[in-house]
Amino acid sequence: MKILQVTQFFKPSWEAGGVARAAYEISRRLQMAGHDVTIYTTNRNRYSTGLPTNRPLNVDGMKVYYFENLRKYLPGTALPLVPYYLPFVAHRDLQNYDIIHIHEHRTLLAATVSHYAREYGIPYVLQPHGSLPKDRALGKAKIKNLFDFIFGTAILDAASRLVVMNSIEKEQIIRMGAHEDKIAVVPNGISLERCVTSRSKGEFRKFCGIENGSNLILYLGRIDRIKGIDFLIEAFSRLVQEQNDAILVIAGPEWSYKRELEEKVRTLGIQDRVRFVGYLDDVGFAYQDADLLVYPG
Template sequence: MKVLQVTPFFKPLWESGGVARVAYDISRNLHENGHDITVYTTNRSIYPNNLPTNRATSVDGMNVYYFENLRKYTRGMTLPVMPYRMPAVARREIAAFDLVHIHDHRTMLTVIASHYARKYGVPYVLQAHGALPQDTGSKRMKRLFDQFWSDKVILGAAGVIALNETEAERYRELGVADEKIAVVPNGIDLAEYPSLPARGRFRAAWGIDAATKVVLYLGRLDPTKGIDLLIRSFAVVAREFDDAVLVLVGGDMGHNGEFRQRVESLGLDDRVIFTGFVSKEEKMAAYTDADVFVTPSFTGFPVTFLEACLCGAPIVTTGKGDLLGWIDNTVGFNTGYTPEALADTIGRLLADETLRARFGEQGKELVRTRYNWKAIVHNIETFYAKVAGGAEGSFPVGLSKEAAPKAPDTF
């Protein structure tokens, strides 16, 4: 099958977040399974890079267009990603694809790709990656985008992928027919982790001794992730566990000043470590050395949860945003979105080494058997075949039974 993947960011722009990683893993596994893969993406422009722009280049055997982002010429203004050369290429090429898979629905790449897919009668699959709600991030920009484009983009899809049942229900509320929805989780490529760092490497690098308990957050340091709540929760934990530290691993998204002020106001200067953005090797070392991995709020299906499981770190999260039921009492706990509830659950794990070890082993097994990309991409291929009018056959559990007709092109 000739498939176009459309994603705002792609390899090697890992600092842009989880969508880039997931889009790459899906694309690469499809390519390895014999599909002809092309990727439309951007060069991001926020961070300097030497990526070839506005022309096809080979990345791991796939044709990738890094469209130059017009936003680089409007510094100081908050504008969406604007791949100004993409329409000319899309107009010329999209008709030749069997299917288009669009990642992240509120981008100009989505608008352009979905328009030409509808124009040429090419079915497209939409995967919002947990971004359907309007009440996170730039709310004004999201509402403005939704007013003009979201209904057309979402309802015009031949099929949609939800990362969990919470997101599937959001699609239904927006008017997507149940038979067009596939619930497909994110995964992890075990081949990329042939060996894990030895325990103690991350601690040594940051001056943390072996007896100290490490509470780890890893991801974007963004208010929507509940970082402020985590810091306030840790203030409660720190009173009970004088040998515990909170480590915040992730790049500054413009709010670190606020977070540092909160740390200082709570008297936690010597108990909270900000590492900034770290390499993949350092990231895995952080998971390996963590006693508890905490993400207070999320949408979709963060790959960080799977990486934590792979390294044996028990998880604490909440139902704020989305909810992943498989976590609770198997690899960690879902708890309430309050400082007290979060602190109590973190403390329960820090105090029980046996429980941490059990959750750690169960997490490793779950990743090996259920959440690996080989199995997940097989389900995606089955969904593609249905959406593109392929052979009849049974769907894996959680996938739609048949593709609905495309909406008319009214762009």
């Protein structure tokens, strides 16, 4: 089959979080199974990659378009990702695909691809990746409502299949008007290859400056408000009152929200018990030394 994957973030933009990783792993495994896979994404990245844009590149056997976005020319603005060349490519090529997989629906990539998919009669699967709630957007609810009014509802309604992570997300998407018979609950997959490390046990503790006798509590994921890390820090501050050998390590891409978390740590007086170590490409390095892995969100 000729399959198109649509995602705002893709390899090497791992710091964007789980969507980039999920889209890559799904695409790679489809390609390994013999399918012809193309990815539409953007060149949005915290770090300069030097990747050519607006033309296909071969990435691990897959054809990837890194569409340039207008944020490059308007730094410091709140402009959404605007892949200005995407409509030309979608209009030209979309009719050639058998099926499309759209990751996240409140994006201009999703709006553009959904429009041409409907025009050409190409079925598409929509996977929100936890982006549905408006009450958790903390200030972005109005923007989400506006997007849904203009694009989002139509994108949702026209999807042939809706993939959600769990029963909670299923209930959320039903409340938005989705038909239950179109929904499939598919938890995120785990790449066991990424859990294997060549490093020795104990190296991560040394990297973090943690003694071997301490209990290492690990959060590994995107540093984002919706992940519930503030609740984890609050709970940890109570734990250390009873267990003074515990250390909390927070590992993941560090966006502006990290500053709020650091302030919370200082306010609670637990600076010596919490480590922010940034993004880790070698996650197995951290997993093997952790006594407890916590995902509060």
